[in-house]
Amino acid sequence: MPITGLFEHGSDKHTNRARTLFVTPMYQPATRCTVLRYGPVLVLTNGLDESAYFYFQVPSDYVGDGVLKLVWSCTVASGNLNYAQYEQHGASGEAYNAESSLYAVATVATGGANIVNVTQHPSGGGVTGITAGDYVGVSIRRRADLVADTLDANVSCIGILLAYTAEQ
Numbered sequence: 001m002p003i004t005g006l007f008e009h010g011s012d013k014h015t016n017r018a019r020t021l022f023v024t025p026m027y028q029p030a031t032r033c034t035v036l037r038y039g040p041v042l043v044l045t046n047g048l049d050e051s052a053y054f055y056f057q058v059p060s061d062y063v064g065d066g067v068l069k070l071v072w073s074c075t076v077a078s079g080n081l082n083y084a085q086y087e088q089h090g091a092s093g094e095a096y097n098a099e100s101s102l103y104a105v106a107t108v109a110t111g112g113a114n115i116v117n118v119t120q121h122p123s124g125g126g127v128t129g130i131t132a133g134d135y136v137g138v139s140i141r142r143r144a145d146l147v148a149d150t151l152d153a154n155v156s157c158i159g160i161l162l163a164y165t166a167e168q
Helices: none
Strands: 017-023 033-036 039-044 049-057 062-074 080-090 099-109 117-120 135-143 155-166
Touching: 017 049, 039 049, 049 155, 062 080, 135 155
Parallel strands: none
Antiparallel strands: 017 155, 033 039, 039 155, 049 135, 062 117, 062 155, 080 099, 080 135
């Protein structure tokens, strides 16, 4: 007796899955790079207004629901990181800044000294309008010059995560 349906494939046969893409920062200038126990990071200096930049291509299985999360650490047990998140993107053949989103300055607390924090921007962190294959640029700007940034230490910017729904 033949078995039917065992090897059938297609988007109507599978459930979409949640996935993440990890992206490390572009390391510039060299004076702001350091190596921690788990690898190289970009330092956002205490008391200064500095940015970390990221570039990536949206995965080919991307369906939607993209959210960016900052992965960071610091050496103090308590305090708040104050930062802004800016993103712009475009597909091959269109203007790179065809679409963009800006999340205003926000404040988030550290989980503790030398803890890896994964933080979604309090304004949402969603990236709207991106599609599979788009090229995306992201800036994370620490606003340590503002009084709301109470972390009395450098911030180690480990990377960003793009959390998204993937087609199966």
